[in-house]
Amino acid sequence: QESRGLGDxxxxxxxxxxxxxxxxxxxxxxxxFIALGISIALSFIANIFFIAGMVGYSTDxxxxxxxPWLRIxxxxxxxxxxxxxxxTSSDTSTNGCTDCSIKYSDCSGSTCNxxxxxxxxxxxxxxxxxxxxxxxIGFGTPMFVSYxxxxxxxxxxxxxxAAVSSLISxxxxxxxCYERLQDDLxxxxxxxxxxxGPGSLVVIL
Numbered sequence: 464q465e466s467r468g469l470g471d472x473x474x475x476x477x478x479x480x481x482x483x484x485x486x487x488x489x490x491x492x493x494x495x496f497i498a499l500g501i502s503i504a505l506s507f508i509a510n511i512f513f514i515a516g517m518v519g520y521s522t523d524x525x526x527x528x529x530x531p532w533l534r535i536x537x538x539x540x541x542x543x544x545x546x547x548x549x550x551t552s553s554d555t556s557t558n559g560c561t562d563c564s565i566k567y568s569d570c571s572g573s574t575c576n577x578x579x580x581x582x583x584x585x586x587x588x589x590x591x592x593x594x595x596x597x598x599x600i601g602f603g604t605p606m607f608v609s610y611x612x613x614x615x616x617x618x619x620x621x622x623x624x625a626a627v628s629s630l631i632s633x634x635x636x637x638x639x640c641y642e643r644l645q646d647d648l649x650x651x652x653x654x655x656x657x658x659x660g661p662g663s664l665v666v667i668l
Contacts, residue, residue, distance in 0.1 A: 503603045506622070510596040512665040513589050513629060519662035520546040520586040524564045531660035532585075533641060535648075540655045544644070545662070546582035546636065574647055578640035588632035589666070595625035633666050 521527045527545035535542040541552030548566040567579035598621040602614045637659070645657050 499603060499606055502618070502622070503600055506596045506599040506603070506625075509625065509629075510593055510600070512668055513593040513596065513625075516629075516632070516662050516666040517546075517586060517589045517593065519660075520582065522548045522564045522566060524550050527564070527662075530662040530665070532636060532662040533644065534658050534660045535655045536658065537655045540653075543660070544578070544640075546586050547579070574640075574643040577643050578636075581636045581640040585632040585636040588628040588635070592625045592628035592632065595621040595628065599625070629666055633663060637663055 515530050516532075518530050519527050519532045522545075527548065528543045528550055531543035531545055533544035543550045543552075548564045550564050567575045567582065599618045602621070603618045606614055606618075641657065648655055648657060
């Protein structure tokens with residue numbers, strides 16, 4: 464009878480351990496799906512931000528003025544800087560042009576040359592970042608149905624690539640073109656302030 468009682472205790476313990484194990488497995492699966500869903504959602508949002516940043520490479524005035532990377536907006540000075548060109552508002556004039564697009568490659572000076580090169584590099588890295596986030600979405604979505612170690616490695620690598628590429632894009636343009644434009648403003652004695660625009664802000668987000 465004593466051995467039978469011990470057997471019943473062992474059976475109950477096994478049932479308890481089995482139940483706990485099942486609960487933990489369900490919780491782990493739930494946490495996995497939540498984490499995967501958040502990752503894909505953030506990748507989708509990041510891709511939209513990267514595309515918004517790439518819009519700044521346009522030479523169409525209305526397009527890149529909507530998401531300029533840099534802007535000067537003070538008193539009668541209203542200038543928008545994109546990745547490939549810049550534009551003045553209707554109440555100011557630059558090179559005889561009002562409210563039109565002027566490409567960095569068409570203006571003279573070291574600042575124009577640097578901003579032109581920086582804009583191309585920034586745009587290229589944003590394309591890489593956008594492609595990487597698209598891969599995260601593409602490889603991550605099927606993992607709701609079936610987990611794959613290879614897919615997990617790809618999504619992790621692409622997420623890292625997107626983050627690094629966006630940071631490089633931001634560092635190149637804002638670290639060089641921004642500084643040169645600010646130096647030109649300081650040298651001219653202007654009190655105008657060079658500010659970050661929506662194009663650069665969405666990328667850093």
